[in-house]
Amino acid sequence: MMPSVCFYVTYGLCLCVGLLCVLFVSCWCSQWRGGFAWDGSNLQFNWHPVLMVSGLLVVYGIAAVIYRVPFTWEQRKYPWKLVHAGLMLLALLLSILGLWAVFDFHRAAEIPDMYSLHSWVGICTVVMFAFQWVLGLAGFLLPCSPPWFRAMLKPVHVCVGGAILILSVTSCISGINEELFFSLNGATGEVYDSLPLEAKFANVLGILIVAFGLIVFAILSRRPWQHPEANESAYPLLSQDCT
Known part of the structure; x- marks a missing residue:
């Protein structure tokens, strides 16, 4: 049975909120944190939140629900496994690049890791x-x-995948809070507890991140929206042996 209109609304909401997460974190780092560079300065650090939110959260979440898209149900599952794996690899590479940005910044600024x-x-x-x-x-x-x-x-893969999503949301919102405490410390005349515009904007970003995680979990937890099981023994893009 094809999923109801509720699925399409939820999936569309997932994509929109994910896009908003990327736009908000990019705008935050560009508008209030000075922009981007790769020179060991604070501008290099700004790549860290953008890449982690984009890769570890948004691309990861979209990859996790790719099997739920109904038009994939009537097609061979194996090519969509490749799409799923490719998106996950992109998310992993973005995350690694985000870690590289912050570790390299710490090294240049002589900040402990x-x-x-x-x-x-x-x-x-x-x-x-x-x-x-x-x-x-x-x-x-x-x-x-x-x-x-x-x-x-398979059950381990599903369980660990959900755990990674939870940890991704936790990492992103804790990182936003940590950066606000560091940057809004009164040196620029603004403090976090006075809730300046930057703090409000970043807090909204945190809410969007939580909302995206909840929407992804809602899609994954609905049994009628799961991809129908199929017994596929053919792997047309790979050989049938390991030699």
């Missing part, structure tokens, strides 16, 4: 994501993967 709870949660999220992608590649894309391994891996 990995001292905050935000950094601990963030690095754990990216490491889990990397392992998840490698295991997914081995279990679901390679034809030499035995059926018992795929069957065992």
Whole structure:
């Protein structure tokens, strides 16, 4: 049975809120944090929130719900596995680039790494994501993967994928809060607890991030919106052995 209009409304809302997350974080870093560069300055740091929100949250979330899009149901599932894996790889690469931006900035400014709870949660999220992608590649894309391994891996893949989304939302909103505490410390005449325009804008960004995560979870949790199971033994884009 095809999903109801409710699915299309929810999926459209997911895409719109995800786009708003990217636009808001880009506008925040451009309008209030000075813009972007790759020279070891604060402008290089600004790439970090943009890349993490774009990759670790938005692209990841869209990749997670790609199987729910109804027009994919009547097509072979394997090509959409490749789309799913490709989007996840893009999300992972953006996340790694975002980490590189902040670590390189810390090195240039002689700031210690990995001292905050935000950094601990963030690095754990990216490491889990990397392992998840490698295991997914081995279990679901390679034809030499035995059926018992795929069957065992599937519930783990789903569970860990949901955990990564939760950690992504947590990392993003904790990072926004941490940056506001650092930047709005009174040195520019504005403090966070006076709630200047930048603080209001960034807080709205945090709400959008939470909303995006909740919408993705709503799509993933609805059983009628899940891709119908199909027994596909052919892998036309890969050989049938590991040699």
